[in-house]
Structure formats: structure tokens, C-alpha cells
Amino acid sequence: MTGTPPDHIDLYWRPGCGFCSMLRRRLDKMGIERIEHDIWSDPDAAAIVRHHAAGSETVPTVVIDGVGLVNPGASEVVAMLAERAPHLLPEGFEPPVSGPVGRLVDRVRGVSGV
Numbered sequence: 001m002t003g004t005p006p007d008h009i010d011l012y013w014r015p016g017c018g019f020c021s022m023l024r025r026r027l028d029k030m031g032i033e034r035i036e037h038d039i040w041s042d043p044d045a046a047a048i049v050r051h052h053a054a055g056s057e058t059v060p061t062v063v064i065d066g067v068g069l070v071n072p073g074a075s076e077v078v079a080m081l082a083e084r085a086p087h088l089l090p091e092g093f094e095p096p097v098s099g100p101v102g103r104l105v106d107r108v109r110g111v112s113g114v
Contacts, residue, residue, distance in 0.1 A: 006065040006085045009034035009077070012049045013059050019071060020060045026074035031090035032081070034062075064088075 011027070011034045013020035027034065037045035039057055049061045052068025062069045062077050065084040069076055081089050 005087060007088075009081070009085070009088060010037060010048075010063040011035070012037045012039050012045055012061040012063070014038060014040045014057075017059050023060045023062075023072070023074060023077070027077065030074065030078070030093070032074075032077070032088070 009032070011024070013024065013036060015038065024036070037048075039046040039049055039059060046057055048063065048068075049057050049059060052061050052063065053070045058070050060071060062072055062080075064077075064080050067080065067084065069080060072080075078089070
């Protein structure tokens with residue numbers, strides 16, 4: 001951790017990326033706010049992604065408190081937030097359960113990405 005708690009999440013994406021769209025929808029449904037950066041429109045954002053993705057421009061890439069997650073699922077983002085920046089999770093947030101049971105629970109809660 002950097003000493004002061006992070007005040008936001010950075011999500012790096014590019015147009016036409018299905019994995020980016022899926023992650024963005026899941027985070028929206030969970031109420032997780034972030035600052036989004038289109039790497040095709042912002043050369044500095046592309047450089048940050050290359051730094052975290054071993055020289056490639058793999059998206060989505062999420063950066064929380066200086067730690068990059070390359071092509072993460074929503075559960076990985078939530079786990080990193082819980083560890084490094086729980087104050088950025090929505091108040092009363094209940095993380096979805098993973099696997100087939102999780103998909104059922106998500107549907108009941110109205111969080112399904114389907």
C-alpha cells in the first residue's frame with residue numbers, strides 16, 4: 001500500500017473489447033465506481049497498461065493502489081478492493097458467490113451478467 005488509501009479505481013479498456021464490456025457491466029451491476037481510460041485515445045493510459053502487462057496492451061487492466069490486475073474477473077477486482085481499498089466498495093456490499101451456486105445467487109440478487 002502507498003501509505004494513503006487510494007481514492008479511486010482505474011480501469012483501462014479499448015473499444016470493441018468483449019472482456020472489457022463484460023467487466024464493466026459486472027462492476028456496474030455491483031455498484032463499483034471507477035475511472036475509465038480508453039487506451040486507444042490516451043497514449044499515457046496505454047503506457048500504464050504496458051507497464052502492468054509485461055509490455056503488451058492487454059485489456060481490461062485494473063489498477064488499485066498501484067497494483068495492476070491484467071484481464072481480471074469482477075471477483076478478482078472485488079477481492080483486491082476488499083484487501084487494499086475496502087472503503088471503495090459500495091456501502092453494504094455483498095460480494096457475489098462464485099461458480100454455479102453464485103450464478104443462481106446473483107440472479108436472485110439481480111446481479112447476473114447474463
